[in-house]
Amino acid sequence: MERAKRVQSEIHAASHNKKGLGGRVFYQVLLSCILSISFIWVSHQSLGSLERDSWGGDSVFENYDPSMSGDDSVEKEYEAAVEKRNYKQDQQDDDDDIVDKSSSGGMESKTTIVQTHVIEKENLSVTKDNSSIDITAGIESYDSQDDESPINQNQHDQTRKMNVIILFPDDWRHNSIGAENPIIQTPYLDSLAKEGIRFRQHAATTAICWQSRATLFSGQWASRHQSYKLKCPHFTKGENWNHTWPAILRRNNYHIGHIGKWQYHNNDLATRFHFHHGFEGRHWYNWNRKLVSGEDLARESTIRFLRERPKEKPFAVTVAFYPPKPVGNDRAPGKQWFPKNETRALYDNVTIPEPYNHTHAYSLLPKFLHTDRTAAEKRWYERYRTSEHYQEAMKNIYALITQVDQACKEIIDEVKKQGLYNNTMIIFTTDNGMFHGAHGLAGKWYPYQESIRVPLIIYDPRMPKEKVGTIDDSFTLNVDLAETILGAAGLRPAKEMQGRDISDLYLPKMENGKTALERKPWRQEFFYEFSIFDEKFIPSSKALVRKKWKFIDWYMKNYTQLFDLENDPLELYDVKENAENANIVTEMRARLNQLRDGLKEPNLNCDHGKYEWIESGTSKRV
DSSP: HHHHHHHHHHHHHHOOOTTTTHHHHHHHHHHHHHHHHHHHHHHHHHHGGGHHHHOOSSSSGGGGGGSOOOOOOHHHHHHSSSSOOOOOOOOOOOOTTTOOOOOOOSSSSSSOOOOOOOOOOGGGGGEEEEOOOOOOTTTOOOOOOOOTBBBTTTTTOOOOOOOEEEEESSOOTTTTTTOOTOOOOOOHHEEEHSEEEEETTTTTTOHHHHHHHHHHHHHOOOOOOOOOTTOGGGGSTTTHHHHHHHHHHHHHHHEEEEEEESSSSOOOGGGGEEEEEEEEEEEEEEEEEEEEEEHHHHHHHHHHHHSSSTTSSOOEEEOOOOOSSSSSSOSSSEEEEEOOHHGGGGTTTTTOOOTHHHHHHTTSOOOGGSSSTTTHHHHHHTSSSSHHHHHHHHHHHHHHHHHHHHHHHHHHHHHHHTTTTGGEEEEEEOOOOTTTTGGGOOOOSSSHHHHBOOOOEOOTOOOOOTTTTEEEEEOOOOGGGHHHHHHHHBBBTTTTTSSOOGGGGEEEEEETTTTTTSSSSSOOOEEEEOOOOOTSSOOOOEEEESSSSSEEEEETEEEEEEETTOOOOOOOOOOOTTTGHHHHHHHEEEHHHHHHHOOOOOOEEETTTEEEOOTTTEEEOO
């Protein structure tokens, strides 16, 4: 009701402005001029340092100020959980008004080594009714061998030392590709799926940008890598970094690159990657005295990496596109996305269908999500509160997606030009999904399908012909990608990793007359977690996800939900109170707690604050 009144009030004010039409037009023109001049000045002043950056080892992050990534309008809402800092608004990451803004100025200079409690994977297997329960929802297991030992080539003749390219855009949900949504134009990604496999049920184990990125590199759930805060990226500290796939590949003679978004506030990436060119927070950059779109800059940087790499070494590179992620918190329709005019024109005459019955869906949410104090509510109001807002936002988002699709094509065209296509694994996926107005929400974070499901396409030259062009509905996760990358290099994962090599789903890998899946079936469920330490802003949650059922525990609110995904894929109706589901709720609650305990959430300890996990499931700052 409060949301409806607020929207109606704004519409009424806009249509009955006492200044009259002439006055409104005058002020709109004046405001547009001021904004245009400001944009040009900011682009020249704030991003001019980019054109002075050298390629290769030197990083643009040497000139990157993390204090330029914030949102003053939301800062006040967050000060109860973290210390307040002054942030400029001209370079705002969509999530940076959520993150820890504590720490004492600048980037961290002190290295904090955290003792991570290592869970023995084999200790997690349990039995029920004399049958084995698939523990792969929690932590994967593999044959006990020394770290980085090569996979036996005689056993797995599909394994060879391949190149790897990870195409990794931001804030892109599972059905935002042409193969799932005929309105969106992604001809290259559609063709890549036809040459590889598309994994339709792929999901992020934590749906927020930086924690998902830490999972990509570490192969660990957030509870293990502990990188909850931008200024405390534990997965990069001390020995922890040595267990990531970039570090392992580098020790095994790979040439390693990272291009685009990193987000964590550490400026030592030039020591971690042979080639690093970091830029983020915008859709356009002033590069060599020209305005260049973010995806084009990523493309050019990647092509340079490919051309200048040592030709005698295999390589692996992450291309972390910033688009289609929103920029800033402008409340005008569509003004958080800035595509090219010619790409935007592709969608001018299209009407984007709005989420099904999203007003009713919003009314069905838990009451603690019905407040403008939450990030998802604030973002919805900024982006989708009217039909005009929704149409302009989604058309701009789709245009940016089309631009990233073209950039991906041109990167892989260079791979083909160099004769590398038949020895290069290509992974296309994203960090998290987005609501785009579904459930009457914006952003991600919550454990609903639109938030946690993301696209995954893998092109692998080793793939048998019968697998090419297929769709796989297995539960693959972002925690699996690290081991998949190492598998492409013929290397075993570090024992700290918690996923599974996805190629087990399409390569036989025969041993003793059995395939990988015959020796160990794929997971049938998985564990989702999210913690941000501000329950009013984004409530913490955990979930157990299966094909038919999803059990959600808003553990700080003492509130649970149960959804029948087969009969209610939009997750509208909580059925936990139905008498016939009582046993399902009991069993899934116990299983969720088992997986939670198996992951062993450690205490989070940073220089600038400590959060202790309390046995009851609450948290406090000390």
